[in-house]
Amino acid sequence: MEMETSNGSIPAEEAHTSLIHGLPDDLALLCLARVPRTYHHVLKCVSKRWKALLCSDVWYSCRQNLQLAESWVYAFCRDSCDCLCIYVLDPSRRCWKHIKDPPIPCMKRYGMAYAVLERKLYLLGGCGESEDASDDAYCYDALTDTWEKVASLLVPRCHFACEALDGCLYAVGGMGLTYESLQTWEIYDPHVNSWQCSSDPSIPSDIGESAIVNGKMYIRHISPDIVPNSYAAMFDLSDNKWHPVDNEMVMGWRGPAVVVGGSLYVLDQTSGIKLMTWKEETREWALVGRLSTLFTKPPCCVAAIGKRIFVIGKGLNTVVIDTQTAGRIQGIMLCTSIPGLVDFDDLVVSCKTISI
Missing domain, CATH: 2.40.10.480 (Thrombin, subunit H)
Known part of the structure; x- marks a missing residue:
């Protein structure tokens, strides 16, 4: 089990030291993984090797596979x-x-989208009073308590919907550089750190809320009292298309x-x-x-x-x-x-x- 700290490799003499004296590392991992999440910051202080473990994919996967993972709420x-x-x-x-503040360039932006994939928070797009729509994309790793810039959106946008579906992020609609309504949507694949963009006339303008229901992404117009050309839409993975929706669910949402x-x-x-x-x-x-x-x-x-x-x-x-x-x-x-x-x-x- 090889691990690195966020600042580089563990010293050779410590890398060969057992996680817990007298136990094989695999068994020590199973023991440590049962420590409640509220004490993980304490475990990171024990040694560089323990800190590397708690910041690793090995730790995250072990907690998930053993159904020991605990959910915390993050509020922007x-x-x-x-x-x-x-x-x-x-x-x-x-x-x-x-927790650690987001990167300075986006701290005063409005209309950003917030999403989660696995252990990472994503902060996308946005605009300011004197700033056009942005294509910036950042992610926060909850294991390492660090921010990093990831691949930029292909289309600058603000006030748009974003949801996680089938291991990818979907950034939909919003307003662009000239404040025009966008009828485009992008898919972010975290494994290759890249976006793909498509367009669809079924995407409504002025998107309000969004949600994933039964494996499908729903987006709706911001106001139920205004009837636009397209009030709501649903994305279906089975055909990879957006479909207009005007049923009782979206009209009362x-x-x-x-x-x-x-x-x-x-x-x-x-x-x-x-x-x-x-x-x-x-x-x-x-x-x-x-x-x-x-x-x-x-x-x-x-x-x-x-x-x-x-x-x-x-x-x-x-x-x-x-x-x-x-x-x-x-x-x-x-x-x-x-x-x-x-x-x-x-x-x-x-x-x-x-x-x-």
Whole structure:
């Protein structure tokens, strides 16, 4: 099992030292892999070899294969200076902490897309008040706590949709250099670090929310009250095409979406804060319950871990809803809360989860 640190090779004398004295490295790996994720930063301090292990593909694969991986929530926020900052929530400790800031060129950009592939967060495109749409693409490795620039988008774009599907990233629509609506989409393959671009007239303008439902990517127009030429579209891997959609699901979809156990949930914030779910058997949206504004400050974003939905509002104030056991009192959902940070009033613009 060969490993390197992020700064280079391990010294020869340490490379030949056992991970745990008296145990073969393969058995030592199986032991260390069972340490909860919340203590991984401590393990990295033991030795250069342990740090290299915890930053390696071997470690990531072992945790995944043994079904030991734990998901944490990553929140992209805008601070009082309009700079982008990122915080991570360890559900076991129920507290938020700041992680390494993104690269300086994109800290004040708007309209960026955020996506996750395996253990990496991707930050794509965007534009500024005096800056045209960008083709920049960066990724953050949650194992090594490092940022790097990856292959640029083929088309500069901002305010676009991006989702992970079948091991690739899909960047769709948005606005280009002259603020025209783009009817192009790109696929990023992380194994070869390159994009491929295609065009399709079925891609709607002014894309709002997007989601992967039953292996298909759905995107919708930003406002349900405006009826454009194409309101929503669905990408099907089976024919590699976008198809216009105007069914009951997309027409009633109002707000950030998340999929839990194969079911689509949407946080409707048009009047109060309501959690809705799509009932495929009856082809209608059903109210799960309302959320109290005492614990959440809209606008809110959503993320999911297992059967739990995390609703994260301004200041990182968070409520956790267990979709299997959540009850209601007079229509208000019973849920647990995680306090935000003290004297922190940042706006949350997106939330993602990474499992390690």
